[in-house]
Amino acid sequence: MGKLTVITGPMFSGKTSRLIELLEREMLAGRNTLLFKPEIDKRYDTTYVTTHKGIRLPAIVVSVDNDGVKKIKRCLRVLT
Structure with missing residues (x-):
């Protein structure tokens, strides 16, 4: 089963750096x-x-509506 990690903090606190670090580790x-x-x-x-x-990683671009949610669900199905 998958895992959802939430990283929060103010601007310039290293949220994206931490996200990339965690993804690279995985x-x-x-x-x-x-x-x-x-x-x-x-x-x-x-x-x-x-x-x-x-520092950058490629991402799957999704719209911010129901179509984006559907795209995320399709991508997650591929992993299972």
């Missing part, structure tokens, strides 16, 4: 990971989650 352990990014987030790149320092 990938090194041979586990499947998925990283989703809302289509409205175009700060550094449209298809990557990127830290302020430029």
